[in-house]
Amino acid sequence: MRRRDKRRDESEAWALFRRAPAVRLASTTADGAPVLRTVHGVVHRGAVLLHSAVKGEKIGCLGRQAVIAADEVLAEVPSSWLDPERACPATTLYRSAMAHGRLVERKEGQAKAEAMQALMERFQPQGGHRPFGDGFYEKALRSIRVIALEVERVEAKSALGHGKPETWRRAVAEGLWESGQLRGLRAMIDDGCWRFDGPAGVELMPVMGPAELAEAVSLLTPMYWNEHIDEERIARAQLASPAWVGARHDGHVVATARAISDGAKLAYVMDVAVAEPWRGKGVGRAVMELLLRHPAVRACRRVELHTKTAGPFYATLDFQRPVDPAWRQTLRLSRA
Numbered sequence: 544m545r546r547r548d549k550r551r552d553e554s555e556a557w558a559l560f561r562r563a564p565a566v567r568l569a570s571t572t573a574d575g576a577p578v579l580r581t582v583h584g585v586v587h588r589g590a591v592l593l594h595s596a597v598k599g600e601k602i603g604c605l606g607r608q609a610v611i612a613a614d615e616v617l618a619e620v621p622s623s624w625l626d627p628e629r630a631c632p633a634t635t636l637y638r639s640a641m642a643h644g645r646l647v648e649r650k651e652g653q654a655k656a657e658a659m660q661a662l663m664e665r666f667q668p669q670g671g672h673r674p675f676g677d678g679f680y681e682k683a684l685r686s687i688r689v690i691a692l693e694v695e696r697v698e699a700k701s702a703l704g705h706g707k708p709e710t711w712r713r714a715v716a717e718g719l720w721e722s723g724q725l726r727g728l729r730a731m732i733d734d735g736c737w738r739f740d741g742p743a744g745v746e747l748m749p750v751m752g753p754a755e756l757a758e759a760v761s762l763l764t765p766m767y768w769n770e771h772i773d774e775e776r777i778a779r780a781q782l783a784s785p786a787w788v789g790a791r792h793d794g795h796v797v798a799t800a801r802a803i804s805d806g807a808k809l810a811y812v813m814d815v816a817v818a819e820p821w822r823g824k825g826v827g828r829a830v831m832e833l834l835l836r837h838p839a840v841r842a843c844r845r846v847e848l849h850t851k852t853a854g855p856f857y858a859t860l861d862f863q864r865p866v867d868p869a870w871r872q873t874l875r876l877s878r879a
């Protein structure tokens with residue numbers, strides 16, 4: 544029963560292979576010796592392609608059954624979050640994928656060139672090299688071999704709380720937030736294993752990321768402080784901030800806030816916005832409270848921001864204007 548809870552859709556396995564920085568290949572040689580190698584693999588037309596030297600261990604596996612595996616360890620869960628005494632609940636949150644099949648060689652020049660182009664596009668997406676396929680690499684291609692795992696079956700698993708009781712999922716989600724294991728927390732949210740409810744039916748997002756980027760940028764672009772800043776730069780600033788939180792409704796971004804932080808002395812809050820239809824419902828306050836409790840912000844002695852228009856809003860969160868007139872546009876929340 545537990546095992547079935549962890550099993551995920553095939554598409555998740557393919558997605559994990561596509562984003563894995565490296566995959567592991569397991570097979571055997573003709574004399575039955577086990578082979579386990581970490582390799583660069585690319586998903587291409589239903590196969591996983593890898594390259595190899597002309598001779599070597601991988602070549603010895605050609606024609607044989609093999610497994611390619613990828614995994615992501617997302618968080619460590621100590622037993623104490625779930626039980627004050629027993630060690631048994633200690634666990635790891637992860638995603639994993641396995642593809643089973645047979646290793647065959649792609650010998651033909653065009654197939655080799657296509658495979659190498661796919662590998663380059665995966666691992667050097669910025670380009671910066673002459674593409675394969677026009678004969679330029681003919682000699683180079685003779686000194687490598689391309690191996691394909693022709694996939695017969697894929698499996699995906701994730702251990703993120705599927706099938707666990709709500710008390711487990713709550714304790715783990717809160718523990719991840721408190722301990723700053725935000726990748727694991729985001730994975731639980733993405734997999735529907737946890738949701739932080741906010742005011743007015745919104746979902747509070749303790750970790751925003753690429754999935755929210757376009758909508759967050761649309762919300763921020765018209766704001767007066769971004770008047771001379773292009774969308775691409777706004778986007779980069781969002782992604783580079785150690786603390787980026789927000790709120791969603793029906794999966795769409797309705798609020799966003801971020802902070803840059805040194806994690807100790809100072810955090811600086813920027814780009815706070817609530818979509819117009821959602822203002823005045825407590826969403827801005829909830830998002831700011833979340834940001835102030837963010838692992839990158841909560842330990843800072845001072846949290847600062849600049850605002851022309853929203854002073855009264857921040858005053859409700861205990862931000863105060865410094866007395867020195869030289870700082871009159873700066874609001875500061877002082878901590879002991």
Ligand SMILES: CC(C)(COP(=O)(O)OP(=O)(O)OC[C@H]1O[C@@H](n2cnc3c(N)ncnc32)[C@H](O)[C@@H]1OP(=O)(O)O)[C@@H](O)C(=O)NCCC(=O)NCCS
Binds near residue numbers: 816825
């Ligand atoms: C400022 C902003 C983020 C506030 O978000 P919001 O969701 O409307 O605010 P909330 O409903 O959570 O209000 C929280 C509290 O602040 C008060 N408040 C909110 N906006 C206020 C304003 N403009 N003036 C005075 N008080 C305000 C509310 O009355 C409420 O007080 P209460 O808790 O005592 O009832 C939102 O209005 C916004 O996005 N404005 C445009 C962008 C902007 O100015 N961002 C800040 C730039 S630094």
